[in-house]
Amino acid sequence: MTGQISFPRQHARTQRFTLGAPRAFTVSPDGARIAFLRSRGGTDRANLLWVLDPGSGEERIAADPAALLGGASEELSAEERARRERSREGAAGVVGYAVDEAAELAAFALSGRLFTAELRAGTARELPVPGPVVDPRPSPDGRRVAYVAGGALRVVDADGAADRALAAPNDGERDVTYGLAEFIAAEEMDRARGFWWSPDSESLLVARVDESPVQRWWISDPTHPNRAPQEVAYPAAGTANADVRLLLVGLDGSRTEVEWDRAAYPYLARVHWSPAGPPLLLVQARNQRDQLYLTVDTGTGRTRMLHADEDPVWLDLFPGVPAWTPDGRLVRIADEGGARVLVVGARPLTGPQLHVRAVLDVSADDVLISASAGPEAEDPGTGEIHVHRVNELGIERLSEGRGVHSAVRCGSVLVLSSASLESSGATARVLNDGKAVTVVPSYAEKPVLTAAPRLVRAGARRIPCAVLLPTGHREEDGPLPVLMDPYGGPHGQRVVAAHNAHLTSQWFADQGFAVVVADGRGTPGQSPGWEKAVAHNLAGVTLEDQVEALQALAADHPLDVTRVAIRGWSYGGYLAALAVLRRPDVFHAGVVGAPVTDQRLYDTHYTERYLGHPDEHGEVYDANSVVTSGGLSGAAETHRPMMIIHGLADDNVLAAHTLRLSSALLAAGRPHEVLPLSGVTHMTPQEQVAENLLLLQVDFLKRSLGMARD
Known part of the structure; x- marks a missing residue:
């Protein structure tokens, strides 16, 4: 011991x-x-x-x-x-x-x-x-x-x-709030706030959110039947969203409503107010294929269009934009010519060598951005994200070394946070005029194990992958049972050049598996075309790429493809369910965590972006759901072991998803295990729960693949 x-x-x-x-x-x-x-x-x-x-x-x-x-x-x-x-x-x-x-x-x-x-x-x-x-x-x-x-x-x-109080709901406005982001904005648009100060500190832009149109769902705690269920306003795909307006409220008590075509552009995606110009809004159509950049006349509340975007598939939202340069030019990120580029004014300042991910700071001299390698980069730098400064004279990379980097800057002082594959955690260095002046200490613990991922690209599509073998594994030890460990969907990049991102996968590898993490089409960080390839076909494309990555890697890695399991949470759980049900010829067991099994039960902004409106594309929703009204959809005859895990307090992916899957499996005579987590939401922060979840998954996987159990 x-x-x-x-x-x-x-x-x-x-x-x-x-x-x-x-x-x-x-x-x-x-x-x-x-x-x-x-x-x-x-x-x-x-x-x-x-x-x-x-x-x-x-x-x-x-x-x-x-x-x-x-x-x-x-x-x-x-x-x-x-x-x-x-x-x-x-x-x-x-x-x-x-x-x-x-x-x-x-x-x-x-x-x-x-x-x-x-x-x-x-x-x-x-x-x-x-x-x-x-x-x-x-x-x-x-x-x-x-x-x-x-x-x-x-x-x-x-x-x-x-x-x-500057803005407060009236007695009859039970479902109205002022200054808060609605569920959709906070969960899917990365807009967590609902009010913005004017630069002169005399007024504010305030979001008025009316949730009365949104359907009500109820989340109960079965372990406490004496408690009333929690009422949740949840805008599921195809149903009504909250009514969101924007008010200009003065400290003197004045109030002016900001006017735009809210019927055509109901989503208030971004608000920016700086001394460099009037307030900037980014508003989106519900189908997310059209959006407008608007300026606000603070005297009248009327808006004027600065720029309009349209895309035949969908338009993404990005951190840090829109914004003004100090001389009043619009800063935005756009998909042009197959690349994701930085645009200042009317001019793109980056090209296909970079895949722009966020704007970090805008100064009179340059724009600071976060970017990964673009579709025409000489060195694809698998899993790397770097900080660059960009202006009309060119592009300069500020971060050094293979890794994942981000930054915060004001004036000449920059805090550069960097993570690498070689060491645990991240380092925060302070630079002044480009010269290192100090390091901000981290008190994070050092992991008791060391991750050793091999970052590679697999198959004809060059799918980014991380392969992890047991610590000390030798070639003569022979092939190993395989555990696919993906997220595999939109907004979730798992293959990154950062040590701690691979710790859990390494721990699973040390239990006797060859672990493969594959970022197929739909995941971020490659190109707009890579991300948008999943339109109307989340299930088919993302599952196909997991299979392609596995089969390609088996050619030069010690993978026993006769014993392949898959585990995942959220989108990864959905992907794991698809894998064992639709491709049992490839996958022999699955751990399905908090899965979206019926796409009609997930929210509007996310689901309609990828699958369209369910009233117009009902067949698309059926094809991309693990269960439909008729039971299992697209499942093969072969049965594979499945452990389904769900937090009963989850207000994002409701437990109804797992209960419907379990009911459908039972009706089809398919054995499976369900692990309900009382009091647990979509996160599992409780220490004992989080620890035992890993241990129970390993036991299930070993049992299902016929491996020796401790």
Whole structure:
């Protein structure tokens, strides 16, 4: 007995080795302060707000949740729990903050209470306001803080005086909120906020969300039959979305509605308001094949079109855009000529050598972007993501070394976060005018195992793959049972040049498997055509690429293709179910976690992007669902073992998906196992649950493939 903690326990306890790692950096315009979040250790969930002096490297605590709450346990409101579920936030303490323009005043919520921190002085205080408080944000001048409480947008002076509601639902508006993002925006559009300060700090753009048109679903807790079910407004594919409007609200009490063709463009996807120009909106049609970039006249509320995009398949949304350059040019990301490019004004500044993923910062001299290799790159750099600065003179890569890099910048100071295959975790380096000045320490734990993925491209389509073998495996040991371990769908890139991303796969490999992670068509990071190849055919294309990757890799890797299992969660769970039901000639067992089994039960913005509207494409929904009204769809006669896992409190992929699959399997006489997780949502942050889930999966896979069990 060594006494060393097991990987499953460590993986769960450290929340996938994220605890203790610095994140959420903000650089002050004068370059004198860098604010960030970090807990005190690798198993401590409670984040503190820290301030770093880039010149000296000295750190100080700006806000300590334990001190501010007097040692009391944190209590979350229903609105805050929903926000954290949408963002997949499993930490505690200060999980988010906002600052004024000078990065001198920070605002954040703890236990539904409003706190501010003066970042120069390093002091924090509570402001006595009604709660529970959600998403507090200082005005640019730092004189006030706006926040949401009770569905109303409120504002309070920074000293705690003059608290008042600026926009609040009337007595009859039970389903109306001001200043919050609706479910679809937070879950699928990457828009987590619902209000935006004006640059002069005198007014705000405020989202008014009316959920009364949205159908109601009910989530119950079977372990507590005495409790009433939770009512959820869930816009399933083909049903009504929330009604979203945008208001310009002045501190003087004025209110003007922003006007655009909401019938044609109901999705408010992005809002940007900076000193460089009037407010910018990006609004989308429901079919997501058309979108408009609009400017807002703050005097009248009328909008003017700057640019229109259209695409025969769909249009994606990207972080950091739209935005203005300081001289008033529109910054956007577009799909042009088979490549995803950065466009400033009317001119594309990148080409097919780069696949642009996000805009990180816009300055007078350049645009800072995140990008992977494009379809015509000389070196495809499998799994690599780099930071580049771009202007009319050319492109310069700022990140060095094979890995996954991102950055936060203001002025001459840049925080460059880098992860590589060679070491665990990520390193956050601070650079000033391109010269390294300090490193932000990470307190994240070092994993008890070392991942050794081989990143390759497989098959005629050159599918990005990671292959992991048991530690110490020798060629003479012979072929191994195979575990396909994909996500395999939109928005989920698994094959990345970062060590910690492959830890769980390595642990499975060390249990006696050859593990293959394959990012087939539909996954991000390759090209627009690669991502859009799944249109109206999620099931067929993504499953076909898993098979192609497996068969291609078997030619030069020790893979026993007579014993192949597959595991996955969310889209990966859907893919695992498809694999064992439709290709039992290839896959011999499957672990199906939180799967979307009936596409009609998933949300509008995601599902309709890929499959169209169910009223117009009913046959597409049937073909891409694991179950239909008639039972199993497209299943082969051969039965394969299947373990289905689902959190009963999941409000994103509801447990109904698994229950319908189980019912269909039972009706068809197909043996299977169902593992319901009481009180668990789409995440599994509970330490004991997360640990045992890994152990139970290994036992099932070994049993199903005829392997020796411990």
